[in-house]
Amino acid sequence: MTALPAAAQVKDRSRLSAPAPLNARQTGNNTFQFALANGLQVLVIPDHRAPVATQMLWFKVGGVDDPAGISGLAHFFEHMMFRGTKANPNDTFSQTIAKNGGDTNAFTDHDYTAFYEQIAKDRLPLAMKLEADRLQNLDLSDAHVGPERDVVLEERRMRVDNDPQSLMGEQMRAALHLSHPYGRPVIGWAEEVRRIDRVSAQDFYDHHYAPNNATLVIAGDVTPDEVRKMAQDAYGKVPSRELQPRSEPAEPPRLAETRMTITRADARVPLVNRLYRVPSYSTARPGIAEALEVYAQQMGGDQTSTLYRVLVEQKKLASDVGAGYDGYNRDAGEFSVYAVPRPGVSLEALEKAMDQVLAATAANPPAAADLARAKTGLVASVTYRRDSQFALASAYGQALTIGLTVDDVNEWPARIRAVTAQGVQKAAQSLSRKEAVTAWLVPGAAK
Amino acid sequence: MKRFLFAIAVLFAVPAQAATIQNIDLGKNAEVWFTEDHTVPIVAFSIALPAGSAYDPAGKAGLAAFAGAMMDEGAGPLDSKGFHQALGDKAIGFSARVDRDYLVISISTLKENAPEALHLLQLALTHPHFDAEPLARVRTQIVQSLQQDEAEPPRVSSRVFMRAFFGGHAYAHPTNGEIATISSITAADLRGFARTHWVSHGLKVAVAGDITAPVLQKLLGTTFTPVSNHVPPPLPPVGRLGQPGVHVIPLAVPQPTATFGLPGIMRNDPDFIPGYVANYILGGGGFSSRLTDEIRVKRGLTYGVSTSLSSMNRASIWVGSVATRADAIRQTVQVVKDTMQTFADTGPTQAELDDAKTYLTGSFPLAFASNSGTAAQLGAFQRQNLDIGYVTRRNGLIQAVTLADVKRVSKRLFDPARLTVVIGGSPADNRPQRPERPLPPGAPVPPARPAQGQRALANAPPPRSLEKPLAGPVTTPAPTPGTP
Numbered sequence: 014m015t016a017l018p019a020a021a022q023v024k025d026r027s028r029l030s031a032p033a034p035l036n037a038r039q040t041g042n043n044t045f046q047f048a049l050a051n052g053l054q055v056l057v058i059p060d061h062r063a064p065v066a067t068q069m070l071w072f073k074v075g076g077v078d079d080p081a082g083i084s085g086l087a088h089f090f091e092h093m094m095f096r097g098t099k100a101n102p103n104d105t106f107s108q109t110i111a112k113n114g115g116d117t118n119a120f121t122d123h124d125y126t127a128f129y130e131q132i133a134k135d136r137l138p139l140a141m142k143l144e145a146d147r148l149q150n151l152d153l154s155d156a157h158v159g160p161e162r163d164v165v166l167e168e169r170r171m172r173v174d175n176d177p178q179s180l181m182g183e184q185m186r187a188a189l190h191l192s193h194p195y196g197r198p199v200i201g202w203a204e205e206v207r208r209i210d211r212v213s214a215q216d217f218y219d220h221h222y223a224p225n226n227a228t229l230v231i232a233g234d235v236t237p238d239e240v241r242k243m244a245q246d247a248y249g250k251v252p253s254r255e256l257q258p259r260s261e262p263a264e265p266p267r268l269a270e271t272r273m274t275i276t277r278a279d280a281r282v283p284l285v286n287r288l289y290r291v292p293s294y295s296t297a298r299p300g301i302a303e304a305l306e307v308y309a310q311q312m313g314g315d316q317t318s319t320l321y322r323v324l325v326e327q328k329k330l331a332s333d334v335g336a337g338y339d340g341y342n343r344d345a346g347e348f349s350v351y352a353v354p355r356p357g358v359s360l361e362a363l364e365k366a367m368d369q370v371l372a373a374t375a376a377n378p379p380a381a382a383d384l385a386r387a388k389t390g391l392v393a394s395v396t397y398r399r400d401s402q403f404a405l406a407s408a409y410g411q412a413l414t415i416g417l418t419v420d421d422v423n424e425w426p427a428r429i430r431a432v433t434a435q436g437v438q439k440a441a442q443s444l445s446r447k448e449a450v451t452a453w454l455v456p457g458a459a460k
Numbered sequence: 461m462k463r464f465l466f467a468i469a470v471l472f473a474v475p476a477q478a479a480t481i482q483n484i485d486l487g488k489n490a491e492v493w494f495t496e497d498h499t500v501p502i503v504a505f506s507i508a509l510p511a512g513s514a515y516d517p518a519g520k521a522g523l524a525a526f527a528g529a530m531m532d533e534g535a536g537p538l539d540s541k542g543f544h545q546a547l548g549d550k551a552i553g554f555s556a557r558v559d560r561d562y563l564v565i566s567i568s569t570l571k572e573n574a575p576e577a578l579h580l581l582q583l584a585l586t587h588p589h590f591d592a593e594p595l596a597r598v599r600t601q602i603v604q605s606l607q608q609d610e611a612e613p614p615r616v617s618s619r620v621f622m623r624a625f626f627g628g629h630a631y632a633h634p635t636n637g638e639i640a641t642i643s644s645i646t647a648a649d650l651r652g653f654a655r656t657h658w659v660s661h662g663l664k665v666a667v668a669g670d671i672t673a674p675v676l677q678k679l680l681g682t683t684f685t686p687v688s689n690h691v692p693p694p695l696p697p698v699g700r701l702g703q704p705g706v707h708v709i710p711l712a713v714p715q716p717t718a719t720f721g722l723p724g725i726m727r728n729d730p731d732f733i734p735g736y737v738a739n740y741i742l743g744g745g746g747f748s749s750r751l752t753d754e755i756r757v758k759r760g761l762t763y764g765v766s767t768s769l770s771s772m773n774r775a776s777i778w779v780g781s782v783a784t785r786a787d788a789i790r791q792t793v794q795v796v797k798d799t800m801q802t803f804a805d806t807g808p809t810q811a812e813l814d815d816a817k818t819y820l821t822g823s824f825p826l827a828f829a830s831n832s833g834t835a836a837q838l839g840a841f842q843r844q845n846l847d848i849g850y851v852t853r854r855n856g857l858i859q860a861v862t863l864a865d866v867k868r869v870s871k872r873l874f875d876p877a878r879l880t881v882v883i884g885g886s887p888a889d890n891r892p893q894r895p896e897r898p899l900p901p902g903a904p905v906p907p908a909r910p911a912q913g914q915r916a917l918a919n920a921p922p923p924r925s926l927e928k929p930l931a932g933p934v935t936t937p938a939p940t941p942g943t944p
Contacts (some may be wrong), residue, residue, distance in 0.1 A: 036925050048586075062497055062499050062829065062830075063828050065825050094746070104747050104753075106759060107746070107747035108815070111746070111815065113819075114818060114821065114822015114824075114825075115826075116826065131826050132826075136822075159760070160759065164756055164760050164763055165763075165783075167715065167761070167762050167783070167784060170783075170785060171715055171764075171783055175714060177611075187848040196516075215676055270866070280611070281604075281605055281608045281611050315548060316532075317544045326540070332597065332600045356601055385910040386545065386549055389550070390548060390549050393493070393551030393570060394551075396501060397500060397503075397568060399500045400568075400832055401830045402829055402830070415626055
């Protein structure tokens with residue numbers, strides 16, 4: 014697979030020029046959509062169990078949009094959104110949300126940045142006004158940029174530098190993507206984070222933060238009409254902006270598998286880990302991503318999975334295994350497999366056994382009971398997700414932001430049910446070591 | 461540019477469910493709280509038994525957690541594989557964790573599978589297998605997790621802190637045990653622990669979701685009637701708390717973690733609620749806290765500093781942690797102490813108190829926005845031995861706290877001279893890299909997990925390197941379910 018999903022991205026951009034109608038339109042069992050004249054897309058998910066609401070504002074900007082040489086800027090910028098505006102200086106934003114009984118935070122990934130508040134429903138207009146304020150009036154002074162850059166470097170030390178598995182993942186992604194910015198860590202290389210300054214932050218803000226680059230998702234004790242009025246009041250006057258086009262890197266074909274061994278004194282337990290570059294929900298032909306999802310669940314989703322049964326329980330080579338599919342990306346997805354050896358088992362022997370299981374699943378379709386169990390778990394996860402406003406709002410916000418539709422989200426359970434044993438076998442056959450990085454994490458003194 | 465004027469009114473929010481929490485009668489030694497909601501076709505259970513790590517026998521630290529980790533590894537007619545498949549076939553979420561006082565089992569199920577989910581629980585409680593194959597496998601998993609913990613500064617600092625703080629008490633040892641003790645535990649040990657401690661006397665059950673009271677009552681009766689209801693042995697009382705001073709556990713890492721703490725206030729002490737409010741203002745409230753303002757916002761020294769006041773059955777502790785680069789850790793600990801001292805001397809401002817109250821009362825309904833959240837919150841109240849009416853009284857108790865209350869309690873709580881500090885990691889300075897105060901006897905260098913020994917039973921987590929996306933910037937760690 015040498016994917017560059019040009020089609021998906023064009024589709025993504027074209028949506029901005031054709032906003033949905035202003036009146037809220039029902040687009041699913043319990044979802045309503047409309048758009049403001051300035052291009053802000055809005056999705057409403059009513060849930061009347063408690064008098065609270067969740068607001069999420071998703072921007073089509075993330076780590077892939079970091080300028081060359083300044084990795085980590087998008088994530089750093091997410092932090093800066095909490096550093097104040099002229100009207101609401103310093104940490105007034107967080108303080109005001111807290112004073113009103115709300116929680117707020119944000120997160121950044123390669124493809125998106127999202128901000129959220131969870132608050133009593135009668136405080137939703139306040140949360141909207143605060144978001145609209147920092148969407149257009151951020152105060153990016155040096156006095157804020159310096160300390161926040163230090164905070165991000167501490168965050169990096171905590172999440173990555175102190176954690177051998179996290180360092181391993183960072184090195185593997187850097188090797189997996191030959192050219193694509195998915196290879197750069199979202200938090201940024203420390204050496205480049207240190208280069209971030211007021212000018213780069215301002216430039217980023219001016220070209221990415223605008224209503225026409227965002228999707229607002231409101232879940233909770235609200236009606237679509239209420240939200241339409243509130244959103245118009247709060248966000249309607251925020252001007253749209255000329256956006257900087259998103260980075261559209263081409264990914265060349267890989268000619269060989271990449272392997273690495275990382276030896277660390279702070280790794281106390283060995284690990285073999287493999288990442289494959291595979292199609293995503295945005296780039297795959299119909300059914301392919303769903304088959305990869307079912308394959309990952311059946312291979313390594315829980316203790317009934319094939320890898321667990323064979324490597325952990327039967328052959329007793331591993332103490333833990335897993336497989337996962339990350340398909341919610343604008344560009345390529347990732348399929349991952351890992352195994353932790355039992356004491357005395359070499360990584361070489363374990364990887365060989367892991368490859369035998371992978372080969373067996375490519376040679377034969379899964380047993381009916383295993384396929385059914387994997388599909389049952391995935392389909393049920395959608396019902397469980399409905400229990401949480403946050404999880405529900407996130408699922409739609411993420412999908413819309415990477416170029417999928419509400420229908421894609423709503424039809425997902427039916428598409429999972431439609432996956433066949435042959436489809437899973439084909440998914441297994443599609444994994445190519447040429448499109449993969451394999452890494453060993455080895456305890457010991459670094460050389 | 462337009463200026464927004466934000467009117468800040470005081471919220472007297474009461475959770476929507478407050479009026480609808482029902483008591484289900486399951487006999488005098490068990491407590492069942494239930495919230496009925498048919499919006500989503502699932503049922504969430506939080507079930508607690510007094511079978512926490514404090515009941516580990518001498519030399520068998522980690523036994524309670526080991527037994528909890530074996531709950532889904534075979535019971536009744538099902539072997540390990542059969543039990544996992546029974547859960548998977550019905551997409552039942554089943555996990556057990558052990559804290560110092562309790563074994564807490566969380567179950568989520570589609571409503572039509574609730575009988576099957578509780579049947580599996582009954583088998584696990586009454587006919588656990590502890591077969592050789594899963595026992596060896598789970599032992600290896602726990603030992604490897606303890607080995608990795610030895611290199612992780614937050615793990616090292618918090619486990620050594622608890623050792624230092626609780627000295628010889630049963631709360632001192634890590635919930636997940638030590639490599640040596642886990643290695644010595646036998647199937648007979650596990651069986652004996654389950655027989656003695658997995659009992660319905662003192663059982664606490666919180667349920668939320670798509671089921672009715674009569675159906676639930678019958679289901680729970682069937683589930684727990686076969687569970688032994690003998691009285692489990694009591695916990696020993698706690699002696700002196702704390703080992704004041706700074707203790708360093710050297711580790712070659714870029715970012716050490718300091719865990720610090722003081723004796724807290726017991727849950728049934730009238731000062732608990734004022735103490736809870738005081739903690740919010742000093743260190744519990746994320747961006748609203750004085751410690752975050754001093755250490756993160758003003759100085760850029762850390763990604764996260766947070767504190768909590770937590771009460772267990774036999775002791776209460778005020779504890780916090782902060783991580784920063786090696787050459788700033790001592791300075792950061794000093795800022796913690798200075799900020800505490802100022803707070804103890806002058807207390808909060810009226811505005812800080814008002815803001816704390818509006819957050820703590822206004823955010824309370826957020827805990828009840830989902831079935832799983834409601835079950836977890838009600839379960840946390842039950843484990844603090846509160847009565848069912850507390851849910852409706854709680855916000856009024858917080859509203860009643862006065863400035864004088866918080867000042868008085870802050871003086872009682874926050875004494876930097878008594879602070880026990882454990883640094884996991886090596887401060888970059890010229891001081892000797894060894895404990896500066898003697899650690900209590902029996903405190904070996906590193907091993908094990910902090911307060912919660914938690915192992916997802918049904919789902920193996922991916923390596924952390926594969927987690928996405930990057931969360932930020934607010935870092936108040938998810939509190940153990942349970943807003944006091």
